[in-house]
Amino acid sequence: MAGDTEPLSPRAKLAVTAGKAAAAVSRAAGRGSGSVIGGKVALRLDPDLLARLARHLDVVLVSATNGKTTTTRLIAEALRANGGVVSNALGANMPAGITSALAGGSDARYGVIEVDEKYLAGVAGDVAPKAIALLNLSRDQLDRAAETRMLAERWREGLSGSKAVIIANADDPLVVWAASSSPNVVWVAAGQEWKDDAWSCPSCGGVMQRPGDDWFCAECGFRRPTPTWALSGDHVLDPHGSAWPIHLQLPGRANKANATTSAAVAAAFGVPPQTALERMHSVTAVAGRYDVVSYQERDIRLLLAKNPAGWLETFSLIDPPPSPVILAVNARGADGTDTSWLWDVDYSRLAGHPICVIGDRRLDLAVRLEVAGVDFQVCETASEAVRRCPPGRIEAIANYTAFQDLRRVVGN
DSSP states (O other), X not given: OTTOOOOOOHHHXXXXXXXXXXXXXXHHTTSSOOHHHHHHHHHHHOTTHHHHHHTTSEEEEEEOSSSHHHHHHHHXXXXXXXXXXXXXXXXXXXXXXXXXXXXXXXXXXXXXXXXXXXXXXXXXXXXXXXXXXXXXOOOOOTTTSOOHHHHHHHHHHHHTTOOSEEEEETTOHHXXXXXXXXXXXXXXXXXXXXXXXXXXXXXXXOBEEOOTTOOEETTTOOBOOOOSEEEETTEEEOTTSOEEEOOOSSOSHHHHHHHHHHHHHHHHTTOOHHHHHHHHTTOOOBTTBTOEXXXXXXXXXXXXXXXXXXXXXXXXXXXXXXXXXXEEOOOSTTTXXXXXXXXXXXXXXXXXXXXEEESTTHHHHHHHHHHHTOOOEEOSSHHHHHHHXXXXXXXXXXXXXXHHHHHHHHTO
């Protein structure tokens, strides 16, 4: 239970120490932050460590296919108005990474934790969260992730009877169906630009009707719930009808939606919307995303897009033609090895942009662009792609490991 300050057992202390040592060795070897291997070592020594580390915290879990890292960061900034926060800010969102993050938060009041969609129910069972934010569900990592409705069913079963306040996106039918098993749900009208995973009713399989911003199933009556929080232009509407201006340095409608959900979460912990939204203004980048870096006398904005929904949102952010665009796609373990999702992305929206294509699967992407009728050049390296772009601003859009590769090259 949050507020329980009972000291860790000798076994738990040993597990934490061993985990930190393993993480330090990993960092020294240049293998990343070490949070995952550190957590794995710690959990091997004490399988109940995650639950023990969360006992004194008021925990918020954030899960979704898109937006969870940014939303986690925004919620963390908002809750710092009330006390210390520990968070897995770099996105290590499976049990091992979460355990590593919480091991560094002995003095914190809140734990704001991003959770991979597949692990949400299990982590919620371990940490007894006070609140859970559910943003969206869409296709991702097709070689190993469950079909979206199966993930929704897993959430629905895992959240059934949960004591947590569920803050859920009323515009995503899959999220609504999953959250509806919980007795305490706060509905947020956060929007849903990508709709191609929610045309059939998750409850009965019928065809979903989508008049305007509404949705319903004509066969079983499953329908969009009435939200109490909403994104309206550049403002958040709270349950009392008050409109609060959104203060963000992060770009795009999707981040305004993330801020709206974050404000609803913060309110559940007593942070007023005005305070929460003002604090979110301090966030300029999230794990390198949205950063603008100088390289070869050009300014490169780094944008992460790892699935069709993410690419659709990202296209709405980029400067208009003829701004040059670098597209980078890999298909390594962290990305998912199935690149068939490329055919679900409407790359015709890039018409008029000079495009350079890089990454392990640049030829897969080249075929997709050829079919879309978009002009492009295939480049062997990021440096070559940058050299082929004219001086000025470049938009660089990459999936997960390609994004990391690009950051290493341009020095961010």
